[in-house]
Amino acid sequence: MARLLQRVTRRLQRAKLHYGHGTERALDDAAALIWHALRLPQLPAAPVLRRAVSARQQAAVASLVERRIRERVPVVYLTHRCWFAGLELYVDERVLIPRSPLAELIELGFAPWIEAGRVRRVLDMGTGSGCIAIACARVFPRARVDALDISADALEVARRNIRRHRLGGRVRALQSDHFGALGGESYDIIVSNPPYVGQREMAALPPEYRHEPVGALAAGSDGLASVRVILRQAARFLRPSGLLVVEVGDAERRVRRSFPRLPFTWLEFARGGGGVFLLTREQLSEGQQA
Numbered sequence: 001m002a003r004l005l006q007r008v009t010r011r012l013q014r015a016k017l018h019y020g021h022g023t024e025r026a027l028d029d030a031a032a033l034i035w036h037a038l039r040l041p042q043l044p045a046a047p048v049l050r051r052a053v054s055a056r057q058q059a060a061v062a063s064l065v066e067r068r069i070r071e072r073v074p075v076v077y078l079t080h081r082c083w084f085a086g087l088e089l090y091v092d093e094r095v096l097i098p099r100s101p102l103a104e105l106i107e108l109g110f111a112p113w114i115e116a117g118r119v120r121r122v123l124d125m126g127t128g129s130g131c132i133a134i135a136c137a138r139v140f141p142r143a144r145v146d147a148l149d150i151s152a153d154a155l156e157v158a159r160r161n162i163r164r165h166r167l168g169g170r171v172r173a174l175q176s177d178h179f180g181a182l183g184g185e186s187y188d189i190i191v192s193n194p195p196y197v198g199q200r201e202m203a204a205l206p207p208e209y210r211h212e213p214v215g216a217l218a219a220g221s222d223g224l225a226s227v228r229v230i231l232r233q234a235a236r237f238l239r240p241s242g243l244l245v246v247e248v249g250d251a252e253r254r255v256r257r258s259f260p261r262l263p264f265t266w267l268e269f270a271r272g273g274g275g276v277f278l279l280t281r282e283q284l285s286e287g288q289q290a
């Protein structure tokens with residue numbers, strides 16, 4: 001097994017693939033593919049590396065490696081497993097591969113920005129796999145969470161993950177174009193990783209991104225179509241002192257320039273990543289009136 005791991009890693013390194021879809025380097029991809037093909041429950045451990053690998057197992061690994069290289073399929077879409085905020089999730093090409101730096105903030109219970117005990121309602125706008133909604137439900141055990149998405153396909157994946165984590169009683173998957181399907185709901189936290197890739201950047205993305213749903217990435221010519229709607233409407237759905245937390249990634253500069261009156265707090269993450277802003281309901285309302 002150790003030799004197979006080495007061989008596959010070298011093969012992937014030579015193929016000059018793009019990483020960042022839940023794995024960061026060739027060794028991670030190789031380990032994930034081998035573990036998947038051999039149906040091993042756990043991630044690499046030394047005793048397992050000494051195991052023999054049958055010819056059939058080697059063939060199964062080879063066929064996955066071929067797809068990774070020839071079709072540039074991100075490994076998570078081949079294994080259908082990934083982790084977000086310490087939770088294992090099912091993922092396929094109907095949803096974005098979870099990788100948001102928001103995981104770190106959620107694990108901290110959004111500290112120091114809100115008192116965890118007061119959080120009773122959370123909205124995850126653009127839930128995809130349900131990763132953010134599920135992680136929020138786990139960290140706020142008394143909260144009800146709405147996991148909202150425009151894509152019926154994505155919601156099927158989200159529902160599967162909600163069931164898997166036995167959160168059906170507290171996490172509701174809802175189809176909606178932004179806030180459209182919500183009535184008089186109000187939330188302590190609205191959290192979102194919306195699409196934020198502009199037209200020009202879409203064309204330049206590495207081939208791995210073509211396997212992700214276009215609607216999870218593309219957001220109009222400047223990438224701000226979804227962020228604009230969220231900034232315009234979120235205050236109406238927030239409770240007093242409620243928080244809006246949105247990931248906009250590389251679109252940060254464009255957001256700062258497009259909304260000069262909004263007093264964004266840009267968050268920093270110990271584990272890396274950025275482009276996430278935070279606003280209170282009051283800051284949102286005042287900034288819009290200014």
Ligand SMILES: C[S@@+](CC[C@H](N)C(=O)[O-])C[C@H]1O[C@@H](n2cnc3c(N)ncnc32)[C@H](O)[C@@H]1O
Nearest residue numbers: 098126127128149150151177178193194195216
């Ligand atoms: C960048 S993905 C984020 C998925 C997931 N929250 C995550 O962090 O991995 C954006 C999600 O927003 C959804 N979306 C796009 N436009 C939307 C809209 N108008 N209303 C609601 N959801 C939308 C997409 O279907 C996609 O699932």
